[in-house]
Amino acid sequence: MLKIENLTVDHGAIRALHGVTFNIEKGQLAAVIGANGAGKTTLLRTLSGLNKASEGAAHWGEHNILHAKPESLVRHGISHVSEGKSVIPELTVADNLDLGALWRRNRKEAAKSKQDVVDLFPRLGERLSQRADSLSGGERQMLAIGRSIMSKPELLLLDEPSLGLAPLVIEQIFQAIRELTTAMGLTVLLVEQNAMGALKIADIGIVLNLGSIAATGSAAALRDDPAVRAAYLGF
Amino acid sequence: MFQFINTLLIGVTAGSIYSLMAIAIVLVWRSTRVVNFAAGGLALASSFVGAAILEKSGSFWIALPVAMLAGAVFSAFIEYFFLRPLLNRSGEKNQEIFLPIIATLGLLGIIKAVLNFIYGDRIGVIPPPLSDKGFIVSGESIALSPLRILILGIVLLLMIVLTIVFQRTNLGLSLRAASFAPEISRLAGIRVDLIRTAGWAISGAAGATAGILQTTNGSGSIAPESFEFSLLLVFGFVAAVIGGIESLVGAVLGGLTLGIILAIILMYVGGSLVFFAAFLILILVLLVRPQGIIGVKGGRRA
Amino acid sequence: MHNRQITNRHRFIGFALIALVVYILSNIVDEWRSYQGATVAVYVVAIASVILLTGYSGQISLGHGALLAVGAYSAALTQIYLHAPVWICFVIAVLTTALFGAILGTAAARLSGPYLAGTTLALAVGLPSIANQFSIFGGEQGISFDAGWPPLSFGENFTQYKWFFWIGSLAALIAMWWVQNILRSRYGRSWRAVKSNEVAAELAGINIGRSKVLAFTISSGIAGLAGALLAMTMNNVSPSAFPLALSFSIATGAILSGVNTLGGVMIGSVALVAIPEIASSIADRWSGSENLATLLPEFIVSALLILTVFLAPKGPIEKLRSRHSK
Numbered sequence: 001m002l003k004i005e006n007l008t009v010d011h012g013a014i015r016a017l018h019g020v021t022f023n024i025e026k027g028q029l030a031a032v033i034g035a036n037g038a039g040k041t042t043l044l045r046t047l048s049g050l051n052k053a054s055e056g057a058a059h060w061g062e063h064n065i066l067h068a069k070p071e072s073l074v075r076h077g078i079s080h081v082s083e084g085k086s087v088i089p090e091l092t093v094a095d096n097l098d099l100g101a102l103w104r105r106n107r108k109e110a111a112k113s114k115q116d117v118v119d120l121f122p123r124l125g126e127r128l129s130q131r132a133d134s135l136s137g138g139e140r141q142m143l144a145i146g147r148s149i150m151s152k153p154e155l156l157l158l159d160e161p162s163l164g165l166a167p168l169v170i171e172q173i174f175q176a177i178r179e180l181t182t183a184m185g186l187t188v189l190l191v192e193q194n195a196m197g198a199l200k201i202a203d204i205g206i207v208l209n210l211g212s213i214a215a216t217g218s219a220a221a222l223r224d225d226p227a228v229r230a231a232y233l234g235f
Numbered sequence: 236m237f238q239f240i241n242t243l244l245i246g247v248t249a250g251s252i253y254s255l256m257a258i259a260i261v262l263v264w265r266s267t268r269v270v271n272f273a274a275g276g277l278a279l280a281s282s283f284v285g286a287a288i289l290e291k292s293g294s295f296w297i298a299l300p301v302a303m304l305a306g307a308v309f310s311a312f313i314e315y316f317f318l319r320p321l322l323n324r325s326g327e328k329n330q331e332i333f334l335p336i337i338a339t340l341g342l343l344g345i346i347k348a349v350l351n352f353i354y355g356d357r358i359g360v361i362p363p364p365l366s367d368k369g370f371i372v373s374g375e376s377i378a379l380s381p382l383r384i385l386i387l388g389i390v391l392l393l394m395i396v397l398t399i400v401f402q403r404t405n406l407g408l409s410l411r412a413a414s415f416a417p418e419i420s421r422l423a424g425i426r427v428d429l430i431r432t433a434g435w436a437i438s439g440a441a442g443a444t445a446g447i448l449q450t451t452n453g454s455g456s457i458a459p460e461s462f463e464f465s466l467l468l469v470f471g472f473v474a475a476v477i478g479g480i481e482s483l484v485g486a487v488l489g490g491l492t493l494g495i496i497l498a499i500i501l502m503y504v505g506g507s508l509v510f511f512a513a514f515l516i517l518i519l520v521l522l523v524r525p526q527g528i529i530g531v532k533g534g535r536r537a
Numbered sequence: 538m539h540n541r542q543i544t545n546r547h548r549f550i551g552f553a554l555i556a557l558v559v560y561i562l563s564n565i566v567d568e569w570r571s572y573q574g575a576t577v578a579v580y581v582v583a584i585a586s587v588i589l590l591t592g593y594s595g596q597i598s599l600g601h602g603a604l605l606a607v608g609a610y611s612a613a614l615t616q617i618y619l620h621a622p623v624w625i626c627f628v629i630a631v632l633t634t635a636l637f638g639a640i641l642g643t644a645a646a647r648l649s650g651p652y653l654a655g656t657t658l659a660l661a662v663g664l665p666s667i668a669n670q671f672s673i674f675g676g677e678q679g680i681s682f683d684a685g686w687p688p689l690s691f692g693e694n695f696t697q698y699k700w701f702f703w704i705g706s707l708a709a710l711i712a713m714w715w716v717q718n719i720l721r722s723r724y725g726r727s728w729r730a731v732k733s734n735e736v737a738a739e740l741a742g743i744n745i746g747r748s749k750v751l752a753f754t755i756s757s758g759i760a761g762l763a764g765a766l767l768a769m770t771m772n773n774v775s776p777s778a779f780p781l782a783l784s785f786s787i788a789t790g791a792i793l794s795g796v797n798t799l800g801g802v803m804i805g806s807v808a809l810v811a812i813p814e815i816a817s818s819i820a821d822r823w824s825g826s827e828n829l830a831t832l833l834p835e836f837i838v839s840a841l842l843i844l845t846v847f848l849a850p851k852g853p854i855e856k857l858r859s860r861h862s863k
Contacts, residue, residue: 048422074424081422088416091408099412102405103424151424270651321847332650333597337792338846340785344839351832465781469662476655507669514663517656518644525647 001025002047002155002187007056009039009046016042018211019056024204026154029181029188031202031219033195033232038208040191041083044157047189048080049073060155075103077154084163085140087147089133093124096132096143100150110150116184117146120176138169145176155187156180162194170194174201195232199223207232241369241378242502243495248383250494251390252448256471257478257486258397259442263310264480265414266434267322270332273313273339275468276346277439278446281306282457282464283350285447286359295364295451299389302447303440310439311432313342318435319428350459359457361450386448393444394487397437401483410434445471470497473513477520479527488528492516548717552710559706563699571698573810575770578705580790580806582712583763586756587791588799589716593725594752595732596645600657602784603664604757608634608764609774610674613682623684623769627708630765631758638757639750646749661784665776679775682768698770705766712759717799719755728752789842795852804853812837 002024009017017039024030032040045051047058049070058065063076070080079100087096097117101110118125121142127135132143141161148156158177162170178201180186192198199205205222207215215228222228256278263271285302289295321338365381401407412420413430421427449467450457457464474493478485493516500512520528563571583605590596611633612626621629641660645653668674687700719725727748730738739745768774786809794805813834820830849856 050418050422070421071424071426074422079422082419086419086422088412088419090415091412095408095412098405098408099420099423099425102409147423264651270654317843324847324850332654333591333796334792334846334850336597336599336654337788338843340788341839341842341846344835344842348832348836348839351828351835355828469658469781472655473659476652480651480655505670507666510659510666511663514656514659517659521648521652521656522644525652527652 001059001061002189003057003059004047005057007043007046007058008054009042009051010054011042016211017046017053020208020211020213022206022213022216024187024189026187027181027185028203029178029190029201030204030206031195031198032189032191032206032208033193033198034208034214035232036193037210039211040208041159042211043208044080044159044189044191045082048078048157050080050082071103074151074153077152078157079148079151079153079155080157081144081148081159081161083159085137086144087132087135087140089131092129092131093135093143094128096147097124097128097150100147101152104152109152113150113152117149120149120179121146138165138173141165141169141173142176145173145180149180149184153186155189158188158190160191160193162192162197170197174198177201196223199233237375237377238502242498244378244383245502246495246498247491248386248452248494249498250474250491251387252445252452252467252490253470253474253494254487254490255390255393255441255445255448256467257474257490258394258483259438259445260472260475261478261480261483261486262434262438262441264475266410266431266438267314267318267335268332269318269322269335269339270472271339271438272336272468272472273342273346274310274438274442274471275464276343276350277306277309277313278442278449278467279457279459279461279464280309280346280350281439281443282361282446282450283354283359285443286361286450286457289361295361298361299444299447302443306439306441306443306446307436308439310442311436314432314435317342319431347459354459356458359450360455361447361457362455363451382451386452389444389448393441397441397483400437406430406433410437470494470513473517477517477527479524479529482527482529485527485529548714552714556706556710559702563702563706568696568698571696571702572770573814575698575701575705575766577803577806577810578702578709579763579766579770580787580809581709581802582759582766583787584790584794584802584805585713585716585799586759586763587787588794588796588802589720589759590752590756591791592796592798593720593732594728594749594756596749596752597650597654598657598756599654599788600659600661600664600784601760601787602779602781603657603660604634604638604760605764605767605783605787606665606668606774606776606779607637607757608761609682609768609778610668610680610764611761612765612768613680613774614673616682617680623704626682627762627765630761632761634761634764635754635758638760639754641757642750642753645753646746658781658784661779661781665779668776675775677775677777679773679778681773682765683772684769701770704769708762708766712762713799713802716759720799724748724751786838789838792842792852793845795849795854795856797851798854801852801854808841809838812841 005021007017007020032043034040042051046053047065049068053066060078065073065078097114101113104110123139124142124146132140135143161173174197177188177190181188190198190202199219199222202219205217205219206213207228215222259274260271263269281302284305285298288301289298321335363382365385367380367382369376369378369380401411409425409430413425413427417427445467449463453463470493474489475486477492478489493513496516497509497512501509562574583601587598587601590598608630612630615621615626615629645656648656669676684701684704686697687695727743730741730743731745731748735745771778790805790809793808794801816833816837817830820833823829
């Protein structure tokens with residue numbers, strides 16, 4: 001279970017997150033929605049160790065994940081796909097994937113993870129030897145998620161996977177994300193600007209506003225909440 | 236004709252040594268965005284180690300690997316104890332590349348002072364392990380001696396090893412990834428700090444090899460205030476910049492270009508113009524391609 | 538925040554006070570100290586030119602020694618071939634080096650970071666050695682530059698080095714006055730804008746290329762003055778006066794002074810002159826070993842450099858200022 005209590009993060013003089021508290025059960029898909037600047041990205045970056053928290057606590061199972069480095073959190077099953085198709089364009093698709101599993105001792109399992117990724121995203125399998133900068137936006141996002149799966153994560157932190165993608169591609173990506181929880185049993189914290197799409201696939205939703213939680217609840221309930229609809233879903 | 240071929244051979248040999256130094260500079264630049272002038276001091280210090288081992292063991296083949304190891308350790312030490320704290324201090328907004336440059340200049344000064352303290356007026360000697368007399372072809376001596384073949388062989392071997400390490404191993408993939416995109420690499424579980432230290436260590440080993448080869452190809456002896464090493468540092472850096480500072484292939488091309496052109500100028504124009512020619516070559520290349528032969532336009536954001 | 542505006546009048550009083558101190562000092566110190574005073578003046582001008590270029594316009598130079606060489610040779614050649622009075626030689630040195638800098642700066646403006654560092658480094662190594670190739674520069678021996686004896690009306694006890702000290706200080710004061718005015722002009726502001734954010738500066742209508750070339754030109758002109766002054770103190774111009782170490786020294790002095798503020802320029806200059814002397818006296822007292830005496834200055838300067846980079850990366854003045862305001 002991911003348990004976050006009173007999480008507060010400052011960027012210099014600016015308070016980006018203010019006393020954020022919520023829980024996610026194992027195997028759940030949670031969508032974090034909110035306007036630009038609500039603190040969604042900061043939340044993910046803090047959970048993956050890229051940003052420092054000023055106050056509060058965050059636990060993944062028994063493990064305290066604040067004040068740990070990203071490279072060691074990966075080893076504890078927490079993987080973060082950062083905003084904007086986080087792949088390395090100069091490397092090949094295969095290299096990008098392998099990168100996620102370099103720390104894993106068991107090469108057989110790593111090879112199995114690669115097979116999982118190729119099964120999930122067959123288009124990556126066809127392009128293993130191409131450089132990542134030759135991929136389309138959607139393929140890059142698949143690659144970024146694929147690299148993350150290579151790290152054998154239990155908790156996946158996804159930052160705006162739909163950013164800049166065509167509607168059809170977004171649907172594919174969202175379906176794949178849903179599959180990660182249903183079929184592979186991962187816990188996913190999905191940060192999205194595309195609130196409607198995210199709430200459609202999520203189990204629970206968390207609405208952030210100016211660094212604080214504005215609403216939480218089941219994704220279905222949030223979808224029907226008039227206030228949320230007006231503010232974030234646009235109708 | 237013989238003279239021209241000889242000039243080329245001399246240039247290629249010298250250029251291959253500059254290439255090694257350029258590789259040392261490029262490796263550090265790629266891993267930490269630091270222009271490392273201490274590389275010259277590190278090469279000097281490890282060559283002294285090599286000379287000391289040579290004196291004890293009598294074998295060039297023991298001295299060279301030990302010097303490489305020493306170079307790697309020295310270089311990693313400097314990264315860990317000086318550059319890492321400095322770069323962590325200056326934080327993410329790494330626009331000020333002047334300060335790290337100056338810090339490595341300071342380190343260069345300290346290394347030279349320490350060597351001066353230890354060695355004083357004594358010099359280290361690394362005589363050529365093989366004959367430096369050229370082969371005789373139809374009555375004329377050509378500049379291809381066993382020593383030159385050895386030097387070219389060592390440089391070529393190192394380049395092959397480096398290519399294999401970079402393209403075929405996990406360490407190489409980590410090194411490339413960490414230099415292109417440190418943050419993504421960390422998120423993928425790469426211990427980027429450790430990888431940076433490794434980059435510096437490999438750089439130190441390359442620099443040590445360059446130092447040993449420069450010595451044995453040149454006067455055969457080293458002193459703390461060695462002019463040959465200032466040359467090696469300056470030409471290595473210029474070669475790295477010509478090659479585009481990011482690219483190992485570029486470093487090799489830059490080193491060979493510089494070595495060959497300088498040898499031609501030395502032979503046909505005059506010795507005192509060699510240094511100015513290095514400047515001219517550099518500025519001509521950069522006027523045509525401000526990012527060097529194999530540079531990336533606009534620099535890399537990572 | 539400064540609650541008191543520093544006006545031009547304050548600055549003028551400051552400069553006058555410095556001139557007064559130089560005058561008094563020059564009358565009480567011996568000839569060796571006068572020579573050192575003149576050397577400090579040379580470094581003040583040279584370091585100011587680096588601070589202007591690197592600290593304000595954001596361009597790295599590791600090759601200012603070469604610009605000093607251009608200035609020094611220009612001054613000496615002007616004297617030899619045009620028999621011009623010394624002050625004309627200084628002016629010609631400034632103009633020639635500025636022109637040289639404008640050409641170099643046009644190429645350099647397209648370069649950034651390591652590329653510029655490499656180019657200026659290659660220049661520092663390459664340029665002075667040209668003098669060996671052409672006989673007009675006098676080869677290894679170099680050519681002489683004679684700033685002349687002090688006017689007889691100053692009295693018979695007025696030594697040559699005291700005269701150099703005066704000329705150097707006067708030139709340094711004029712140069713500093715001019716530089717600090719330029720830095721506060723719209724050119725200075727555009728340099729800082731370009732340094733902090735090129736894109737924003739361009740959007741604000743600043744021509745980045747022109748701004749950088751101008752900074753390079755002015756910095757070079759000032760470096761040329763430093764070179765002519767250096768030639769004066771040595772009575773001679775030769776390639777060996779402009780080794781790579783000189784360029785490194787000037788860069789070092791700029792860091793010790795605080796590369797982002799002109800105000801600390803005296804700190805680095807005095808340090809560069811004082812440290813070798815202090816070091817050699819330490820070495821004498823310690824062991825008298827000649828080896829220690831030669832290596833200690835380099836060690837101390839290098840150690841100071843690293844300490845400054847770690848403890849006061851913005852320079853000693855900024856360090857004090859930030860401590861005050863806290």
